[in-house]
Amino acid sequence: MKILAHRGWWLEPTEKNSETAFRRAFENGFGVETDTRDQNGVLKIAHDMPVGDDVMDLDYFLALHKSYAGSGTIAMNIKADGLQTLLRSALDKVGISDLFCFDMAVPDALGYFKAGFVAYTRHSELEPVPPFYDKAEGVWIDAFYSDWITAEVVQKHLDAGKRVALVSPELHGRDPAAAWDAWSDLKGDTIAICTDLPHLAAEKWG
Template sequence: MKILAHRGWWHAPAEKNTEAAFRRAFEHGFGVETDVRDQNGLLKISHDMPIGDSGMDLDGFLDLHKAHAQAGAIALNIKADGLQGAIRSALDRSGVSDLFCFDMAVPDALGYLRAGFSSYTRHSEIEPVPAFYDRADGVWLDAFFDDWITPDIIERHRAAGKKVALVSPELHGRDPAAAWALWRGLRGDDLSICTDLPDRAAEFLDIAPGGPNGGKS
């Protein structure tokens, strides 16, 4: 299993989606989940609408990832439509390839699939039938309201040939201990967990950061 540090490995909320949080995650061999949207013709790392000059450019974020050979994968949360061409150009400039896109609107997702992006569909209580499942490389498996994601649900997706990214419960304000206990025995490079607590998750789930894939398990 691999670690995706949610908006980087931050120590205080103000560090989310900042260079400091990304650098800390990459230095420890973790991957990162982050957000991209456009502002005045530039791609910006920002969960919410960027204001002024706040937020990194996507180019700077990708350069930071490339500078850390031990860095894990990037999960790119798409926050605006029509960014496929600009994102492809940024990836080509950087040479970064260990990346998948997710959470784009369904019509917009078709453009990512046509352009050959690695794309994940979403499965949650609200989306029990994941869109474009047959064409997706993976599944972003989320639990908004309670801990319903059991190993058998995860294994059904893996048996269908899908990679799986698990959303840890603390992202929705819940204690992650029960879910982590359920997932602790799961292994495989096709499995990742998106968490606000990358160090604690790595220790509890017996994932060793620092390798080229951000973990041994």
């Protein structure tokens, strides 16, 4: 099971998507989930609309990831349309390939496939039929309202040749214990968990 620290391994909410949280995750061998948007033609690490000059550049984030030999996969949440060319340029410049994109709008996703990105579709209560399933390399499985994701749901996607990333319930304010128990036997590099508790996930699946 790969571990993706949600917006880095943060200990206080103010650390989300910060250099401190990313360094903590990379130092411990975790991957990260993070967000990118553009600001005046420059890609930034930002969940919400970037304001001011203090928002981290994507280039800086990628260089930080590259500087840690044991850092894991990057799950890049795409927060705006039309970023393919800028993102491809940034990745090629640093030489990072262990990254997948997700959460693109459906029409915008087609540009990612055309540009050769690894992209995941979404499966949730709101998206029971994942879009562009045939083109996607993986599935981002989310549970907004209840713990509906079973091992059987995951296995169905694996049997279809897809990688899977599971969204842990604490990201939506729920206790993850029951879901983690349901997923306890899931193993292998084709499965990832996106969590605010990467250290505990490492104890369970490491």
